[in-house]
Amino acid sequence: MKNISNQEIKGTCDWMPEEMATRNYIFNTWRQVCKSFGFIEYLTPLLENADIYRAKSGGDLGQKELMVFVDQGGRELAIRPEMTPSVVRMVSKTYNTVSKPLKLFSIANFIRNEKPQRGRNREFWQLNCDIFSESGELADLEILQLAIDLVLAFNPPKNSFVLKINHRGLINSLFDIIKIKDDQKTPTMRLMDKYNKMSGDELIKSMEEIGLKNEQIDKILKFIKASDLDDLVDKIKELKTCFGFIFLKNIISQLNSLGYKDYVEFDSAVIRGFDYYDGLVFELFDKHPDNNRAMFGGGRYNSLSNLFGVKDFPAIGFAPGDETFKLFLESWNILPSINLKQDYYYLPLLSEDLKNDVFLLAKKLRRDNYRVELGLSITKISRALEYADKNKITQVIILGEDEKKKGVYKIKDMLSGEEKIINL
């Protein structure tokens, strides 16, 4: 019989104890910060009706990146590629009767059928944080603060990241001003989103291909090249009275007064690809030269809920991924080293006759909340200590014939070499 490969499925990876420990460190820190903001944890099923992704997700996500299969009843099911439709579905079931506002988070895995690359796997995990039912500016403010605090919780160096914010309302006002046609809006936004990746000539050429006129292109370029909000309304004066501008001006000044001045800036080129965003949009960037990329992003998506035949309700959220987050921590070298057997007590079996005594002692110690790793084959004491060294176990429990005769056992501290004698 041919052997089955022991490789993981493409785009997925095994979590060996070391990687699992790192992941737990990140997830635990996320959890702690979310709870400190009064958010509560939820989870939805891995499978959803495929239609909920096809309807709104925009781009490839609801199409070729979706893992779809048919169940025995002929239903088309999809493995979730993102959390937002699921959490909106879940909330929409009870929205009218539940206490509001809802501040929710989850840590879950997702599958997207795409080619793996740096910072992007087919299976990945992300934290999703959302606030439902609050449309006011303070919900936006709190979400942004949470996004920044989540990164700050890992003690990154100064100037290691920045939160770039923008507002879809501001972009829509621009489109009103230049009187762009409806069917040109989405392709134009895609191009604006790519501003930093394309050369100026390519960008202009692509905009001409969409059918934009020179004066329209001129204004769009002024818009995405604006260095800050004041510069923007200086160049495009009509924007001064629009909602998006006033909103952004306000929220930045509030974040500044809360002490986040170094971490926030306006960036007119932050657009985001999902169609369902309709208010604040933002992206958090790693500023490390070796890893200059968006770590995660989010925004306001008030109208997504009508997908489920429910009246619209306000929603805002974001979702950091495990892989991009880890790259950030690695690029700044702020991942702590983890000892897998921290606080473990190693209890070797030193002779055949001691089997029962050793198991009994382990049982007693475990009941007292010690973490006891029992030796399962007979070992010489020198090898037992060597094993403890190799595995960075700092406490070794010695129960040999001599100890048994005296009715005691010893706990040896591997760092100091000291031994404590305790009665059995």
Next chain:
RNA sequence: GUGGCUGUAGUUUAACGGCUAGAACAUCGGGUUGUGGUCCCGAUAACGAGGGUUCGAUUCCCUCCAGCUACCCCA
């Protein structure tokens, strides 16, 4: 989906159109008959898969697979 680079033990790697594919670290066993980190000895373990060229391929060619990476796309 498109392009580039790369596939030798668990890991890092060496060499080669032919001879037993060599090492280091890791793992396991032993060296001191109850006290470790060092040291010494030994064992296990690899040419990604298939096809072609050739007397002979791990080496050259093709296809596939996988990995990395840049695009496309993007929470």
